[in-house]
Every structure is written in structure tokens, then in C-alpha cells.
Amino acid sequence: MTTEHERSAMGGAHRFVGLAENLERHAGAPTGAEPPNIRGENRGYGLVFFHLAQYHLSTVISSGLRFQPLGAEPAQELACTVYKEQAEAARHLVDVTAELMVEQRTFLVPDQIVPNEQPLLAGTEIHGVLASGHPLFPPEFTRFTDPGGVEQLQVFTLLPVTLGELNYILDNGVTALRRQWARFEIDVFDLGRPSVA
Template sequence: MTERFADFLPHLERYLGAAREFEEPTALGRNRGYGLLFCYAPNSLVSVVTNGLRFQRITVVLPQELVCTVHAEQRKEAHMLVPLTTEIVMGRRAGLGLDEVIMSADPGPVVPGTEIAGVVAGTHPYAADGFDALPDSDGKAELQLITLLPATHAELTYARNNSIDDLYTAWENQATDLLDMHRRSAV
């Protein structure tokens, strides 16, 4: 019998690039319950991925890990956003649903030097098909990978006041670079 989640790292590397850095769960002095992996793709993208959220006591249909992919020079910004979101998930003891909007109560940015005020939990807009679920040895999904799409306060408010589909349409119509945490709002 194959160990559960045994293909997690190979799965990440197949879709996101080589995992070249790892941050221990105790990096901040206390055990936060998850580490971080940093996967680097050959096309100058970096993905910050939680490693260990799947073992936490949170309510989910499938165990989850969170991913945020950005341009490599914005690694620091993604490194801030992923733990902020993960702490929300752990604090409420519930995983993320697809198309869920997570927004700061404060209209200001959560990542200094950007307009990013939260995330939309979604499927990865740039990874090949098959990325969003890690299959077990029988081919059944055993882990869900939720992609954190950085969004501005105006975009998140727009999604809440209209619909998430309206936000996706606005992003598409504006050809929004969802990998750029320094971008302007699309709405």
C-alpha cells in the first residue's frame, strides 16, 4: 500500500517547477502547523505552497494545501500572502471553497507596496490540467490544491456585490496578469 500523499512533492514539481526552498513550520519560533515550499518554474515564476495544512484539524471535503504563483521577483509578496490566508483557514477551522472570497476587513492592502487586499480561492489559471487534485495510487483525488488568486479591495468588493463570475469576466476582459501582485485593479 502506498503512503498517503506520497506523490505530493513530485506532483508539485511536475506542474510548478523544482522545489528549491523549504521553510520549516517553526521558522517563526513557534510551530505554526505547516511549512512552505517554494517551487521555481523555468519561465521565471515562483509558487509558494503550504506543506502540512492537509494534516490540520479543519473541516474540508478533501485535505487541502494552498498555492500562490507569482512572477519570481514577487516571491516576498507571495511569501506574505500565503501564511496570512493559511492562518485565516486554521483560525476558522474550515478549508477554502472554490470561488471563495477572502478579504481584509481593512480596505488597505494586506501586502505592503501593493493594492492586494485578499484572495479568491480558485483553480490554478496557468497550470496544466490535473494540477488541482493530487490522485492516490487508484487515481482518486486525495488532496485538493487551492490556488490563491491575489485581488485588490475593489475587485473583491466587486465579486461580493455582483458575482465571482463577473470578476472572472472582468479579469479576462482586461487581460489581467494574475501573477502580478503589483498590478492595478481590473475594476
């Protein structure tokens, strides 16, 4: 038996008319998709892959979290942008974060960190992600509105962070880390980048 909140979360697909075109306008040409049942059972979301040739960037975006009863208002989806060669790693970061949200029936808030005890990506220092607006795309990518201008969806960009940076955030806050990234001209799209903390 579904609750009223679950019914309202699952309905209302009409609110997202034009979303696909909006994502493509900013993230580039769609290059593939992964269905919700790729591992057998329906995990509650799929993944869509985009490529922006101008910047050699690939973006992986979840599709379906907006219909899950996560309690988010407006609804949410996740994105991760990296260099094309690292697209599989971006897929993994979006997948594990979305899976956590569905399992725990929770949502993200701006500047929230999602830490992990072990490296999320083998051979890197990446131990978590930071929920953010997109560093390159305009606000229209992050905040999707209906034709009446009412915000219907937030697309949180997952910025990979190292263990040192996670600890730095705990001590100094997210704004201080962003200042460090700017100071050292850190390329947040490069998963092999050095840690600033």
C-alpha cells in the same frame, strides 16, 4: 485529548505518496523551504518554494495543512504563483491565509474570497485573495489523486484581488470578475497589476 476527526486528519500520510513529485512536475524546481517552527512555535504547516524558469514564475505552496483538523474533504493545501521577484509577497499571502485557516479550524471552497480590511501587501491595492484552480497549471496540480484515482488533496491557488475587485465580486459575483480579467487581459501573476474595478 484528540478527537476522532483530529486523529484521522493527522494520519494517512501514505495517501500523499507522489505529491511532491506532482507539485514539482507543474510548479517547477523546488528552491527552498520554510519549516513550521520558523517563528518559534509550530504553526502547523511549512512553506515550499518552487521556480518555473520557462515562465519566470515562482510558486509558494503550503505543506502540512492536509494534516490539520480543518474539516476539509478532501484535504487542502494552498499555493500562490507570482513573478520570481515577488516570491516574498506570495509567501506572505499563503502564510497569512494558512494561519487563518489553522486558527479558525476552517477550510476553503472554490471561488471563496478571503478579504482583509487593510492592504495585505504594502504598496499595492491587494486587499484579499480568491481561492481558485490554477490559471496556468493543469487540473492535476489542483486535484491530487492516489494511484487508484481517488482524490486525496485539493491545492487551492490564491489569486490576489484588489479592494475594488472585492467589492465588484460582492456586487456581480466571481464569474463576472473573471470575465473582466479576461476582457482587459489582466496578468494575475503580477502583484503590481492595475485593478479592473
